[in-house]
Amino acid sequence: MSPKVIVVYESKYGNTKLVAETIAAGMREVEGIETVVSEVKEVNLKKIPDYDAILLGSPTHIGEPTRGIKKFIDKLGKLPLEGKFFAAFGTYLLDKSFEQATKKLEKRISEKVPGSKLAAPGLSIRVKGMKGPISEGELPKCKEFGKKIATQIKA
């Protein structure tokens, strides 16, 4: 059976959504991977254990991932997800040295989901303004990120 991946995101202005969709497009370039993309509010928690990999993405809001994504991770901690692959991604506006959502997402996943495996280091994507758009040269990184994770999961 082909490995299944779910890309879960929250997005206020659509930029993190576009990142999620572009990551999924990268994954679909690798044969034999099934990928679905879902807004965090639409996710059926009970179905999460059906996936081999769970990708989580959020915009940076005051140096943090959104509350919706953080709560979602906390709920994942109660599911049997031992040995599943995880990866985090996020968007940010300010200087890269500023605290971003991605690192905090990763930390929270490792703390709350026992036995989670990181498929790849998190991806942080810069936007040009509060509402976007995504900065030049950033979208190809999303595609590569998707491809890399898909290849890793298949191996």
Ligand SMILES: Cc1cc2nc3c(=O)[nH]c(=O)nc-3n(C[C@H](O)[C@H](O)[C@H](O)COP(=O)(O)O)c2cc1C
């Ligand atoms: C309430 C709020 C707080 C924000 N705080 C930060 C921040 O601390 N650091 C940062 O780099 N960007 C910050 N931003 C900019 C967001 O990162 C940007 O709006 C987001 O990446 C756009 O993604 P989206 O279209 O998926 O919502 C903030 C935006 C909002 C709305």
